[in-house]
Amino acid sequence: MTGKKLETPIKQILPGRPVSEVISAVGHRLRGCRRVHTTIDRREHDMTTTLRNVRVFDGDRLLEPGTVVIDGALIGNPGPEGTDVDGRSGVLLPGLFDAHVHLLGPDDLDRLAASGVTTALDMACWPPPHVDALRGRVPDIRSAGTPAIGAGGPHARMPGMPADAILSAPEEAEPFVAKRVAEGSDYIKIVAERPGPDMLDQATVDALVAAARAHGKLSVAHASSVAAYRTAVQAGVDVVTHVPLDGVLDDETVARMVAEGQVAVPTLSMMEATVRGRGRPGEAYENARDSVAALHAAGVPVLAGTDANSAPGSPSPVSHGDSLHHELALLVEAGLSTVEALRSATSLPARCFGLGDRGSITPGLRADLVLVTGDPLADIAATRSIERIWCAGVDVTR
Numbered sequence: 413m414t415g416k417k418l419e420t421p422i423k424q425i426l427p428g429r430p431v432s433e434v435i436s437a438v439g440h441r442l443r444g445c446r447r448v449h450t451t452i453d454r455r456e457h458d459m460t461t462t463l464r465n466v467r468v469f470d471g472d473r474l475l476e477p478g479t480v481v482i483d484g485a486l487i488g489n490p491g492p493e494g495t496d497v498d499g500r501s502g503v504l505l506p507g508l509f510d511a512h513v514h515l516l517g518p519d520d521l522d523r524l525a526a527s528g529v530t531t532a533l534d535m536a537c538w539p540p541p542h543v544d545a546l547r548g549r550v551p552d553i554r555s556a557g558t559p560a561i562g563a564g565g566p567h568a569r570m571p572g573m574p575a576d577a578i579l580s581a582p583e584e585a586e587p588f589v590a591k592r593v594a595e596g597s598d599y600i601k602i603v604a605e606r607p608g609p610d611m612l613d614q615a616t617v618d619a620l621v622a623a624a625r626a627h628g629k630l631s632v633a634h635a636s637s638v639a640a641y642r643t644a645v646q647a648g649v650d651v652v653t654h655v656p657l658d659g660v661l662d663d664e665t666v667a668r669m670v671a672e673g674q675v676a677v678p679t680l681s682m683m684e685a686t687v688r689g690r691g692r693p694g695e696a697y698e699n700a701r702d703s704v705a706a707l708h709a710a711g712v713p714v715l716a717g718t719d720a721n722s723a724p725g726s727p728s729p730v731s732h733g734d735s736l737h738h739e740l741a742l743l744v745e746a747g748l749s750t751v752e753a754l755r756s757a758t759s760l761p762a763r764c765f766g767l768g769d770r771g772s773i774t775p776g777l778r779a780d781l782v783l784v785t786g787d788p789l790a791d792i793a794a795t796r797s798i799e800r801i802w803c804a805g806v807d808v809t810r
């Protein structure tokens with residue numbers, strides 16, 4: 413999706429302040445999307461909004477038409493006062509997660525927000541002040557900060573990759589992780605590549621996973637080949653992102669993920685874009701899709717993530733926001749039911765990333781909500797029919 417500048421600013425919530433103290437920032441009008449807005453009247457958060465006549469997907473299943481109350485930044489309990497909104501029999505979803513994005517700047521956030529993404533999990537972004545500048549806005553983000561990579565792979569040649577991202581021995585794992593934690597990384601990103609000279613070897617990936625765990629952080633490994641995926645799984649990484657293009661995951665690897673409680677973020681949107689962009693011999697999108705089918709059939713939690721990025725000249729462009737809806741469709745195509753696809757972008761990522769304050773529609777949780785006019789349980793494409801979006805109770809569409 414291409415965005416163009418809008419006069420209207422998007423809402424911004426300042427870090428460390430109550431969400432009721434919202435100021436204006438930059439925003440965009442997005443082609444085919446709602447306009448996302450803007451300054452908020454502080455009084456908005458002193459009031460309650462009552463959504464009536466909505467069918468609620470509570471993060472797990474669809475409930476009978478009912479009433480949901482937004483009380484400030486949270487989902488509240490029904491009360492007499494407040495503004496009424498007629499949901500017109502639409503479906504109310506928890507705000508959507510994209511469990512794998514990259515963030516260059518506020519434009520990326522605006523596109524995510526306009527597509528109903530209220531939580532975005534960044535999987536590599538630097539330097540730390542840049543990450544911090546993107547926090548506390550809409551969507552709410554978490555970030556890996558600087559990733560761990562080997563000197564020999566393509567990631568080491570990405571423009572601007574900081575020197576301290578490169579590791580060459582297991583002993584460097586602990587200082588690397590300690591530095592990320594000091595910088596504020598929310599989890600540790602590890603780039604596992606095909607075994608070879610100057611790639612992160614098994615011992616170094618093992619040490620990174622162990623160091624992350626010792627610091628109380630989740631580890632997330634990039635793995636887009638069968639061999640890299642095995643390295644990541646064998647290391648006991650918490651989350652593996654991407655799926656191989658050069659083959660389908662073998663039963664042993666999948667069984668190990670089930671046994672270890674590992675989680676997959678396949679980024680089918682990126683795998684599709686990669687095949688389209690570089691088309692290497694021996695690589696096929698079908699391998700990615702069939703790996704997702706195998707993971708899902710075995711019971712590995714599969715999360716919706718896109719690898720959305722806006723790097724200029726990227727050979728595999730994936731648009732922010734719009735791609736999340738495409739990802740849901742690809743997950744359904746790969747064998748998830750529509751309900752499972754919705755969970756993959758709501759309750760499951762909240763649980764897997766320890767964000768217990770969101771991901772379902774329950775009193776006391778953050779009022780991250782998306783009202784759609786269609787029925788995404790009947791047709792997953794209906795997640796695109798967005799009527800209203802709230803992020804921490806802030807109506808970003810009004």
Ligand SMILES: [Zn+2]
Pocket residue numbers: 512513514535719
């Ligand atoms: Zn990525």
